Amino acid sequence: MKLKDKVALVTGSxxxxxxxxxxxxxxxxxxxxxxxxxxxEGAEDTLxxxxxxxxxxxxxxxxxxxxxxxxxxxxxxxxxxxLITESIEHFGxxxxxxxxxxxxxxxxxxxxxxxxxxxxxxxxxxxxFFATQAxxxxxxxxxxxxxxxxxxxVHEELPFPNFAAYCTSKGGMKMLTRNLAVELGALGITxxxxxxxxxxxxxxxxxxNNPEKLGALLQNIPLGRLGQPQDIAxxxxxxxxxxxxxxxxxxxxxxxxxxxxxxxx
Ligand SMILES: NC(=O)c1ccc[n+]([C@@H]2O[C@H](COP(=O)([O-])OP(=O)(O)OC[C@H]3O[C@@H](n4cnc5c(N)ncnc54)[C@H](O)[C@@H]3O)[C@@H](O)[C@H]2O)c1
Numbered sequence: 001m002k003l004k005d006k007v008a009l010v011t012g013s014x015x016x017x018x019x020x021x022x023x024x025x026x027x028x029x030x031x032x033x034x035x036x037x038x039x040x041e042g043a044e045d046t047l048x049x050x051x052x053x054x055x056x057x058x059x060x061x062x063x064x065x066x067x068x069x070x071x072x073x074x075x076x077x078x079x080x081x082x083l084i085t086e087s088i089e090h091f092g093x094x095x096x097x098x099x100x101x102x103x104x105x106x107x108x109x110x111x112x113x114x115x116x117x118x119x120x121x122x123x124x125x126x127x128x129f130f131a132t133q134a135x136x137x138x139x140x141x142x143x144x145x146x147x148x149x150x151x152x153x154v155h156e157e158l159p160f161p162n163f164a165a166y167c168t169s170k171g172g173m174k175m176l177t178r179n180l181a182v183e184l185g186a187l188g189i190t191x192x193x194x195x196x197x198x199x200x201x202x203x204x205x206x207x208x209n210n211p212e213k214l215g216a217l218l219q220n221i222p223l224g225r226l227g228q229p230q231d232i233a234x235x236x237x238x239x240x241x242x243x244x245x246x247x248x249x250x251x252x253x254x255x256x257x258x259x260x261x262x263x264x265x
Contacts, residue, residue: 001029002241007091009033009084011074011131012101014042016201017151019049020229021098024237026050026067030096033087034069037101043069074101074127075119084134093142096240097135099128100151104166104203117165124169129176136189145188149239150177151232152193152251154259170195174251181249190248194235197255199227222257 008025012018014036022032023046032050036043050067068090072083088094102124105116132148139146155163156170173193180191198217200208204226207213218224235254238244253259 002237002243003096004029006030006095006240007033007087007093008096008098008240009035009087009094009135010098010100011035011080011083011127012037013046014039015046016203017196017199017229017232018098018100019046020233021100021151021236022046022067023049023053024230024233025096025098025240027053028237028241030240031066031091032068033083033090033094034067035072035074035083035101036069037071037073040069040071043071074131075122077126077130080127080131081134084131084138088138093144094135094138094146095144096147096149097132098149098151098236098240099131101127102151102153102169102203104163106162108162109164112165120165121169124166125172125176128173132176132180132191136184136187139189140187145190147240147244148180148189148191149236150191150193151236152177152195154195154197154253154255156193156195156251158259177251178249185248190239190244192239192244192247192249193251194232194239195251195253195255195259196232197221197227197253197258199229199232201229220258220261221255222261225256227254227256 008030010018010022013022013034026032034043034046047067070086072079074080150173152173153170155167156174160167177191177193
């Protein structure tokens with residue numbers, strides 16, 4: 001168990017990659033906070049799975065379960081600050097922040113509305129910025145080190161026509177991580193990005209239901225399959241653990257080789 005006694009918050013963990021990360025961190029012994037925006041049933045499903053992989057609680061003052069769900073919209077700074085506060089109140093501290101919540105909107109650049117631009121940037125970049133700030137303030141106040149892991153994308157590097165705001169947000173996340181690695185290093189706080197390729201989650205429902213597009217995409221993935229949430233979760237568990245204490249400011253691509261073999265269809 002790499003994360004015994006640790007407390008981790010995973011944003012947007014009612015489904016998909018976030019749910020996979022929560023389960024893996026719990027299996028490694030962490031106490032986990034499951035965040036959702038609008039699907040309490042998804043968060044409850046994640047919690048039930050956490051309890052099923054269960055084991056005992058390792059904290060000195062144990063809550064009943066070693067998982068906990070909190071509703072908060074990561075696009076709202078006041079709500080995400082409340083999320084961090086409640087997480088700390090529940091388990092007494094926070095050691096690991098996984099900024100996973102993210103959305104994308106499809107449109108040609110010349111048709112992107114201000115509302116869609118704001119929706120993407122508020123969750124994918126502004127939300128990450130201020131959730132990280134609130135977490136760092138807690139670590140400074142308690143004089144402790146911690147780990148920040150951002151779920152970025154191959155599109156922090158790779159252009160994706162018709163997803164300009166999404167790519168802008170993930171490119172911004174890349175630079176935020178580099179900047180904070182330098183600024184937070186002296187505090188013993190590490191920050192890294194995990195950049196998924198094509199993962200089988202609800203964000204890709206349209207693609208998964210289109211055999212022609214899916215077949216073309218698979219041709220571009222050297223390992224010949226879509227990724228699964230657990231492929232991302234195992235990298236997050238590593239970066240959250242003491243095994244990664246000397247790693248900061250880096251992006252780790254978990255993409256089956258897609259980034260270096262991509263051809264737009
Ligand atoms: N699936 C992929 O192929 C893929 C590839 C690259 C990057 N990613 C990134 O991985 C992360 C997770 O995506 P996923 O594939 O699991 O997608 P998903 O749509 O299944 O899950 C996204 C999660 O974020 C939550 N969320 C969205 N807006 C929120 C908000 N305002 N407040 C709180 N939660 C909110 C959703 O409720 C959901 O739980 C995202 O940041 C996404 O950009 C996914």
